[in-house]
Amino acid sequence: MEKHLKVSAIKEGTVIDHIPADQLFKVIDILGLSHSENQITFGTNLDSKLLGKKAIIKIADRFFKNEDIDRIALIAPQAKINVIHNFEVVEKRILSVPPTIRGIVKCMNPVCVTNHQPVETLFTTIRENGEIRLLCHYCEKETSDKNIKIISNV
């Protein structure tokens, strides 16, 4: 087990590291953390060799299902997820972009049925040249990763 990581400040929980600094609040949204009662600490604009500026989120006593954590891949595919037990990193999760996304993301097409009727959004993910685009199942318009708007999930 690696002990040199600077993520050991929580005893139990999940640490999300290597988030591009400008995506921090989207990650908080996508995980619905603004409604969470867990202790959450985050830092942003930290120096990162990989990203220039990065952000990190530490969520105490919370462990995520793969289907929830994989959503982060939409907005921060390089993020690293560390699961902490008793101050140790016991698991590193690799994010994989889910093949389809149901709900969570808003379709950017203003005339799309999902923006006017109580229809849950559904997208196929397209990964190309390091970018992710979401193809809407209903209107077939693509939403690029820069335009992703999160539907708050509570």
Ligand SMILES: [Zn+2]
């Ligand atoms: Zn649409």
